[in-house]
Amino acid sequence: MKTIGNSLWLALPVAAAALAFGVAAAPLPPAPSAHPPASPPPANASRGAEVYEAKCGACHSLDANRIGPKHRGVFGRKAGSVPDFHYTPELKKSGIVWTAQNLDKWLQGPVKMVPGTAMGFQLRDAQERADVIAYLKQQSGK
């Protein structure tokens, strides 16, 4: 008991200091606002290229239809519009345009955004999403 008590007392100030440091070192968060959604973390397209190969590369390529459609030019394009890829009707008629915001939503939960889609892969890390979206944008010449 005694040791536990002691180590707790020792640990607490350390944790508090770390917290204070963390808060001081972090950039100021934007003023809270209900309307414009929180801006995604700063994106980096070259990190995004690595994310793309590791996380999307089993199903997608930039210039070939594989399990999923080819991706060059996808940024700003209408969903389901690669002519020679066999999409699900759900995605094809979704009316989605692949803006950064829509891509972010899609990668968080494609099945939630477009029920019936054949893509189930979720990219849960916000930084990885921002990076891979920056990469897709770059590779789309946007």
Added chain:
Amino acid sequence: MIEDMKSRRSLLIGSATTLSVAGLGVVLGSAALPTAARAATGNAAQDIQLLNAALGLEHEGIAAYQLGAESKLLKPEVLKVAVTFQSHHKQHRDDLIAAINKLGGKPVVAKSEADYAKELNASSLKSQADVLHLALKLEKGATNAYLGVIPSLGNPDLYLFAARVASDESFHAAFLGSALGEPIPEKAPMFG
């Protein structure tokens, strides 16, 4: 093919969602079913779509090893490993086909080898290392793909199935990385 599947959706929703869990257990192997009493949940039609994407991935993996094996670039001992890894992917394919059939779906069929050669840019493979790098890339990607699909699956019995296949793919990736002399990743977790 996907359209055919869709037109059967009303049928699926009527019957396949109540598919016996025991039946699925037979398909996926007994280890996939820790509790026989678990209720079948989720949307079978949605799961069929996701399993079919995974099946497409396995078809492509089988073709990639086939292209590697036929390339004459692999030394005999490496060829043996490639054929063994391909047989694992054939097992995954067969398990996926069985699961899709059980849910009342229509499994996607493989494309032609020529199509796979084109989409995988097989003409760029000039050495054994090129073949192994392609295999490594696909295996790493497949590990991540299976892990990333798990939260979208409706039927809990499929979670374990996908995790088991992901583990096989990560075993392949580890072996290929080691054969290529790649450094061990410093940070964990390595996938997902």
